[in-house]
Amino acid sequence: MKKGNELLLLLFFLLFTNSATSQEIIAHRGFWKTEGSAQNSITALMKADSIGVYGSEVDILISADGVPVVNHDATVTLDGKQLRVEETPFNILRQVKLSNGEPLPTVKEYLDAFEKCKKTKLIIEFKPHEKKEREVELAQKVIEMVHARGLQDKVEYISFGIHFLHLVRQIDPQAKVYYLNGDMSPGVLSTMGVAGPDYNYNVLFQRPQWVKESHELGQKVNVWTVNRSEDIKTAIDLKVDFITTDEPLLVKEILQKQ
Numbered sequence: 683m684k685k686g687n688e689l690l691l692l693l694f695f696l697l698f699t700n701s702a703t704s705q706e707i708i709a710h711r712g713f714w715k716t717e718g719s720a721q722n723s724i725t726a727l728m729k730a731d732s733i734g735v736y737g738s739e740v741d742i743l744i745s746a747d748g749v750p751v752v753n754h755d756a757t758v759t760l761d762g763k764q765l766r767v768e769e770t771p772f773n774i775l776r777q778v779k780l781s782n783g784e785p786l787p788t789v790k791e792y793l794d795a796f797e798k799c800k801k802t803k804l805i806i807e808f809k810p811h812e813k814k815e816r817e818v819e820l821a822q823k824v825i826e827m828v829h830a831r832g833l834q835d836k837v838e839y840i841s842f843g844i845h846f847l848h849l850v851r852q853i854d855p856q857a858k859v860y861y862l863n864g865d866m867s868p869g870v871l872s873t874m875g876v877a878g879p880d881y882n883y884n885v886l887f888q889r890p891q892w893v894k895e896s897h898e899l900g901q902k903v904n905v906w907t908v909n910r911s912e913d914i915k916t917a918i919d920l921k922v923d924f925i926t927t928d929e930p931l932l933v934k935e936i937l938q939k940q
């Protein structure tokens with residue numbers, strides 16, 4: 683082979699391996715730190731898609747009457763009263779307004795909007811419930827809705843709850859599910875069929891070897907919620923696969939400078 687061709691091949695190889703190790707961005711609760719948006723709103727999902735990030739994260743729970751809804755906390759505040767989402771019927775939850783004026787969305791509405799997204803994946807976080815049977819109902823209903831829309835290749839799941847990891851594995855063995863709680867090694871996660879750790883940055887910064895171990899096991903590593911420049915740079919140097927952030931544009935900018 684001629685010297686020039688060898689150099690070209692080397693160049694292609696370097697370019698390819700570089701892009702293969704670059705990190706992806708997940709907008710935490712959507713892209714909400716922008717005009718007209720709000721955490722976990724449908725606007726935040728569409729805005730995440732408009733800036734072309736890998737994923738838009740969303741938190742979900744189930745109402746007392748079995749409607750999967752989007753909300754971060756176990757409770758909502760309505761007319762000064764705190765109500766537990768899992769103990770409140772949907773017609774009451776519906777009266778809750780997000781900070782941008784949108785009504786608290788259902789998962790169905792969220793998926794309807796998500797069908798129009800061009801680039802971003804949806805990262806669905808199953809929030810823990812008091813009763814295990816509510817978790818079963820939520821996982822079954824949501825995974826069924828995802829499949830009915832043919833969105834299964836564009837949706838990934840995350841949870842702090844080990845019960846949800848098992849549920850996702852049972853209901854949809856092809857689906858990717860990541861574990862959030864930071865207390866299990868990549869080796870243990872692999873025995874459970876989990877796609878990888880999705881841990882707080884403090885955990886992974888203290889245990890950088892877990893990133894390497896995960897990769898050796900064929901897992902992907904996600905880190906949350908990384909918002910400060912110095913932490914974003916540390917996460918990039920750690921070679922995690924995904925960075926979950928409230929500052930997707932800042933992460934984008936830092937990644938582009940690398």
Ligand code: MG
Nearest residue numbers: 739740741807
């Ligand atoms: Mg979340």
